[in-house]
Amino acid sequence: MSASQRVACEDVVMFVNAAIASSAQREFRQSAGEQRMSLGFLHEYVLGNYRELYAATLALDVNHLNAAWIVTNLLRTASAAGPRERALEGRLIAARLRTLPPQRVYAAFRELRRLGVNNRRTRAIMRDWVTARPDPAFDAVKYRRSLSVAARHAHLALPGEVGTALFDWRTPKRYDTPILESWRRAHYEARSLYDLPYTVAEGLAVRHGIDRARFLAGIAPRLTDHERLRLQSSAARHGAATVAMDLASAPLTRLAVYVLSLPRPERAERRAELTEALRTAARRAAGNRFGTWGRVVAVLDDSYSSAGSAAKRRRPLAVALATHYLLEALATSYTGLWLNHSGDPLTVHPVGVTALGERLVDGLELRPDRLVIVSDGWDNAPAGLAAEVLRVWRTALDPGERTSIVHLNPVYDSDSFDVRRLGGDVATVGVRDAEDVAALVELARFATGRAGFDELRAHLSDRVGRFLHASEAAR
Amino acid sequence: MIDFAGLTVAPSQTWGAVRLVPLLRAEPITDLRLHQRAYDPDELSIVEVGPRTAYVAYVPHAFVADWTADGTPAAAYGTQLHDPAAKAAPDRVGLRFHRRMNRREDRRRLRFLPLHLAMEGYLGLQFGGPSIAWQEWTHRAVTRGLSPRVEASYRGAAVAGLEDALRIFEIHPDQCGMLLYVADALAAAFVLPHPADYRALHSSLVQDFYGELIFQYAHLYPAVPDFLVRLDEDRVTSLADLRGQLARTLKDWSDFHDSALAGGLLAGPDLAFTRIRRMGRFTLSRFVPAFDPDGENHIGETITDQRGRLAYLKTFRLSAAQTRRGYLLAKLAAHDWNLDATAAALGTDRQNLKLRLDGAGFGHLLRPGR
Numbered sequence: 117m118s119a120s121q122r123v124a125c126e127d128v129v130m131f132v133n134a135a136i137a138s139s140a141q142r143e144f145r146q147s148a149g150e151q152r153m154s155l156g157f158l159h160e161y162v163l164g165n166y167r168e169l170y171a172a173t174l175a176l177d178v179n180h181l182n183a184a185w186i187v188t189n190l191l192r193t194a195s196a197a198g199p200r201e202r203a204l205e206g207r208l209i210a211a212r213l214r215t216l217p218p219q220r221v222y223a224a225f226r227e228l229r230r231l232g233v234n235n236r237r238t239r240a241i242m243r244d245w246v247t248a249r250p251d252p253a254f255d256a257v258k259y260r261r262s263l264s265v266a267a268r269h270a271h272l273a274l275p276g277e278v279g280t281a282l283f284d285w286r287t288p289k290r291y292d293t294p295i296l297e298s299w300r301r302a303h304y305e306a307r308s309l310y311d312l313p314y315t316v317a318e319g320l321a322v323r324h325g326i327d328r329a330r331f332l333a334g335i336a337p338r339l340t341d342h343e344r345l346r347l348q349s350s351a352a353r354h355g356a357a358t359v360a361m362d363l364a365s366a367p368l369t370r371l372a373v374y375v376l377s378l379p380r381p382e383r384a385e386r387r388a389e390l391t392e393a394l395r396t397a398a399r400r401a402a403g404n405r406f407g408t409w410g411r412v413v414a415v416l417d418d419s420y421s422s423a424g425s426a427a428k429r430r431r432p433l434a435v436a437l438a439t440h441y442l443l444e445a446l447a448t449s450y451t452g453l454w455l456n457h458s459g460d461p462l463t464v465h466p467v468g469v470t471a472l473g474e475r476l477v478d479g480l481e482l483r484p485d486r487l488v489i490v491s492d493g494w495d496n497a498p499a500g501l502a503a504e505v506l507r508v509w510r511t512a513l514d515p516g517e518r519t520s521i522v523h524l525n526p527v528y529d530s531d532s533f534d535v536r537r538l539g540g541d542v543a544t545v546g547v548r549d550a551e552d553v554a555a556l557v558e559l560a561r562f563a564t565g566r567a568g569f570d571e572l573r574a575h576l577s578d579r580v581g582r583f584l585h586a587s588e589a590a591r
Numbered sequence: 592m593i594d595f596a597g598l599t600v601a602p603s604q605t606w607g608a609v610r611l612v613p614l615l616r617a618e619p620i621t622d623l624r625l626h627q628r629a630y631d632p633d634e635l636s637i638v639e640v641g642p643r644t645a646y647v648a649y650v651p652h653a654f655v656a657d658w659t660a661d662g663t664p665a666a667a668y669g670t671q672l673h674d675p676a677a678k679a680a681p682d683r684v685g686l687r688f689h690r691r692m693n694r695r696e697d698r699r700r701l702r703f704l705p706l707h708l709a710m711e712g713y714l715g716l717q718f719g720g721p722s723i724a725w726q727e728w729t730h731r732a733v734t735r736g737l738s739p740r741v742e743a744s745y746r747g748a749a750v751a752g753l754e755d756a757l758r759i760f761e762i763h764p765d766q767c768g769m770l771l772y773v774a775d776a777l778a779a780a781f782v783l784p785h786p787a788d789y790r791a792l793h794s795s796l797v798q799d800f801y802g803e804l805i806f807q808y809a810h811l812y813p814a815v816p817d818f819l820v821r822l823d824e825d826r827v828t829s830l831a832d833l834r835g836q837l838a839r840t841l842k843d844w845s846d847f848h849d850s851a852l853a854g855g856l857l858a859g860p861d862l863a864f865t866r867i868r869r870m871g872r873f874t875l876s877r878f879v880p881a882f883d884p885d886g887e888n889h890i891g892e893t894i895t896d897q898r899g900r901l902a903y904l905k906t907f908r909l910s911a912a913q914t915r916r917g918y919l920l921a922k923l924a925a926h927d928w929n930l931d932a933t934a935a936a937l938g939t940d941r942q943n944l945k946l947r948l949d950g951a952g953f954g955h956l957l958r959p960g961r
Contacts, residue, residue: 145759420761456764469601469613469761473820474837481830496761498602498844499817501837508833512824 121569128169129563130534131162135173135182137535137546138528141427146530154530163189171205172576174212175583177552183212184224191238192231211587213245222262229269242270252278253293258313310334314343332356345374363393368401369549372438376430380463390462398441401551405446410485412447415475416440417491418454423466433466435526436490438550443488453479470494473501480509486520492527493536503539510541522560593857597900600845601763608812609756614768620784623873623902717920721928732956745806747797752809754797762793770853774812777856778805782904803910855887872897882918916951
């Protein structure tokens, strides 16, 4: 592999790690501004140098923010691509927009308007996405401003009363579309607002002076899954029993974030229920890989820095906790080692130093088939010990690589434009949701620089093929 | 002589130019504890509600609480030993805050004034002025001494990067102290008897004050290197060997730290201790250094037990100018403020000494033209 190919390989892996882990929010050590600027630079760099691969990352599990940024950047610089690339990019963009949450897509549209990107292709992409939405009237209520911006920018022909509701809503005496009519009535009578989406109803409820407990009880049937999970504690405080949900139906990482938001005594009290929910969610996330990973040991970081930031409360710890339950489902025999915590993982708490080195030796002593490390990579007791332990393990104790080691890092380090690595020998990949761990481990072999650029290219085009196939088959 | 017996040095954590070295105690001291009032009632994690048998309470200097009967805030004046059962409040200075600061006080967070008892000790050095009224000294110097004596320092919040370094520092569960380095110059040492006290007072380090040297170093040096560990793979044939090497690296670090990094404080020249108060088996003292212009000079206060083991320590590093002033005053006092004798002891002449006194800011003590 030539030097330029190695650099290209490293650059792309770096970008993929960043695009998976970073959400341009404040982290434990870096501010939102630093994260945003660093991530923005990386986007520009990869877009300018490896446009084809940049577009291909849309097929990977990059997070919503980065997917929206990639779409915007590709459309912004469309003139730099030839007709064949543009066709592929167009398919990727359309497929990715279908999987993004609508508010993210609308935000991307607003950004396109701000940048003044308005050409036939962009308008067609916007039109196709908006017409594929199941209910334009619902969007006109829930994403009112955004839909009107998109409609003006892309000259969209909106069906029936939707256009009127967006641009001249006071004129009609009544609407024939039920949701628009409820929305009109909700401005004047409190009863109607319970037919509206939660985010819209919330503002109107304040205007009508409805107290929070009554509002939550009434709006419960209209909540989306994520809203419902987010409102669990608040609803319990207000005594709105109808908001309660079956926790096991929530996605694994979000569930872990919720569990960690509870006070420790409550976690201990509801141990059976929470553990069961986490196990069920993990089994669902493991899917057909259940019990196929052999003997697995995980070293999980619960140091103080896993407390995250005000914007991402306990996110690194939640990823570690979710990974713990996921690996339990994936492995035939599993041991999870926390850095400081012992006992039930449910009551884990971010406190203490990151003494990864010693724990790694504890983990390696069990001679696992796979060793998974979940940590932000700030090994500080003492600094660099984990890297040395892993190096000595590889060179002196396990040259045949019977144990495969992978490091999952939930925190993007904006200073080094990558997730922080433990050492050259160990693959480090960014992680946002523990559910993706199985797919990320596939990507890990490119992170050590042992797999070539052609392999990476082949892997990406394979992923793009599968992604497009799945997306276009589902249409 | 300061002795870190009973304290273990743990690996350092760095952030920019700041290096923080935690000190751990295998056995915390339970019969000397932070005064109950110093705990923040909102922070449940650090309040240990257990039956405490006989113990002595201490109040760190400049800790602000509503000690007074009418609820107005007051700051403890000097670190104090206290009988926890006694009703009497510690010696204190009444404070007047602006409205905004008062409101913040209502949240009952820990607060300290950026002051230091040991600084008193330094400022009070030879405060009385010339003991013999040699004709070179002004009338004012002889009658009023060095008053007013002023020294400047910087608040921790003004030291670049210190606030961030303390925020992201990961506290050990059994941590009882901290050595704070800026550009690998020892800025402050802080030792407490119990980990819970440390958790309560960790953030007070940013409200503390630091010398000019530390302030400048923090601006001049972008980053200090990590001391990266190196293991020897040729000597490792099993995981047990690897464990052995880990233990050895920790020992190496602790030896290196005590001799190289903290050497100026631990193995430095003789410190002059003054005993302030004794309560139970504990003694509160403050110390001043020998004012060696070429070395590190720390002033500070300690609480030690009957065997001389350290329970509480807080130091302040004097800047070069402050050391020079202390050095000159000490030399003058040793020679009864006689200029010729002092000059001879310093290996210089009378004119030169006068220049040096002037340069150190004591020119106003000398009569012009003599």
